[in-house]
Amino acid sequence: MVKEMLTGNFAAAWGARLSGVDYVPAFPITPQTEIIEVISKWVNSGVMDTKFTNMDSEHSMITAAGTAAATGARVFSATSSQGLLYGCEMLYAVAGWRVPFVLINVSRGLSAPITLEPDHNDVLSARDTGLIQLHVETCQEILDTILMAFRIAEDERVFLPVLINMDGFYLSFTREPVEIPGLDEVREFLPEYRPGHAFFLASKPMAQGVAVLGGSVYSYFRYQMHLASSNALRVHNEVAAEFKSIFGRAYSAVEPFKTEDAEYIILMTNSFTVKGKDAVNRFREKGIKVGLVRLRLVRPFPFQELREYLRGKKALAVIDQNISPGSGGILYNEVTSALYHEPNRPGAVLSFIGGLGGKDISLAEFSFILDEMQKSVETGIVPETQLLYTEQDMKNMNNFLNIAGKG
């Protein structure tokens, strides 16, 4: 084990290298590029015994990943934003083929207007494809989650591709200390892949992803995917327990932070959660009982765990770093529907949109959220979805409108 300063992208490359992947089909897109640059360099210098192919697009890349996985190879790939959307058609296909591989998405806001900084509309657009989705908070978690993701994907109870989401810039180009585990430890946790499942062989003809007409066959297979995805929750928890016993770091489908005696809960995902934790610490110093819940597993959705952490709380605020135009926050809708039949659910569940396109979420914004929660508890009135936007933001915006000739 060594500890080094690594960017999130570098940590992802290390995850792939330690996993002993056989094949990496790749197509570069900012801010993911560094992942495949590092891997291609390692493959070229011989420290990584892996087949690397630079593809012509993300659509081909996902296809190559799926077909290679169908031969029994261990496959890794990475993309971002528009790239994920371009490959989206094939995400449904590879999930339907029930082939295990690991795909990283480096979150970046979607066009238009174009940006390079993160929010989660890209990854959440793949929400219903059938891929397992894990959303990570730190550079360490990226590396660790890749090792865990191969175990989940390759488990007979799941057999689905796993998509890991990490934020552009806030993780991709951010360096922080990361422990790189030794190969022996990794092999103990993640042995070489020996597929016990039917896979393509030149000597053994078979067909995968065949056409089915008449809905009953189609329904059967689609529902099988749902069951497989649901199984992934149990498998994730088993794998996480084993990971902890070997590496000492604990991960759970839902990560609680100071929730036990909390009256107010903030729910978030991904790397901005560290700012939420900082805010919780500051509120606690003032004696206000606030906690935070991070959703790590987004698909399958961890209904039970979430209900347990939120039961009996005065209020909950969901911060969505995405926007579903005409509806609001995507996770808000999922969280509230998970709580509907919980008799002891939080008295008020508030919806906030923040951090879009990498916009900072400041302490003042967390204070605003807390105030709104307290107000809702007192009055019984829950406000509609609110965008976290300050007067200063508006001032900056007006400045840009002037520059654009709209003053």
Place this chain on the structure above:
Amino acid sequence: MKRIRFHGRGGQGMKTASRIVGTASFLEGYIAQDCPVYGAERRGAPIQAYTRVSKNPILERGVIVHPDITIIADETLLDDRTANVFQGVYGGTITMINTHYSSAHVRERFGISGKIVTLDMTDIVLTQIGKPVLSSVAAASASKLTGMVTRQSLKEAIVRELFSVDIPKEVVKKNVEAALICFDRTPDIHIDHSEPMKEDNTFVKLEYSGPYLGTPSTYARGNTVLKKTGNWRLFKPVIDHERCSRCRACFVHCPHSCISLDTAGYPRIDYENCKGCLICLEECPKKVILKKREVREW
């Protein structure tokens, strides 16, 4: 925790500077975090990079709004409104500016709060390294101002970071020398722990504003003509028209179309937009183009 914000132009090495300070702090046993932020990558575009150094786990990420230390590696950014180099500077901030001017001059001209330190880093690197790359020297100044990084860790961090991007050994050595000079010339001043600026806590509710305002469209005429890109040039190419044969090689090769021909066919340089890449000097078959170091007046 110390929060350091680096301002520079694409190509000057601010990302590497932030990494050198990150690595040096890590080697000192601190928890460090470094991160660049940029748009579409392009030489000369204003970029920022950030380093956080702390004894405790860092519960922050991304942009540093209220820096404790600001390093402005390119003085021409001071006048660029979009670069926003003084954003969030408060009474406790130490601002280090790469310029030959005194700190008193900077304070008078820009009226900023906090402590101001100036040092002509460009002069040091041109003498020591021979190239205007500022990563090691900017890192050295920032390291000194944190009061948390020793000369030894700084040296080791420069070696590690520059080797990792395949810089030849002798160039790395020159970088270390230049950095140590900068480290020693940077004053040993400490950060006052005055309260950072208050964050804006007035929230607004956006109303529907129609397609004219509500879409990312631009109706203003381009303002690129107002951006004098020759503003941040270090060396000025000067053509000796006495010896020029009017072969047009410089006119053809100028990547920014900053050389035009006068009625007699002699090349004329548009100094408002010439970035000083000196390709004209390289391409001139008679070598009648000279380079002249420029020091700005402001």
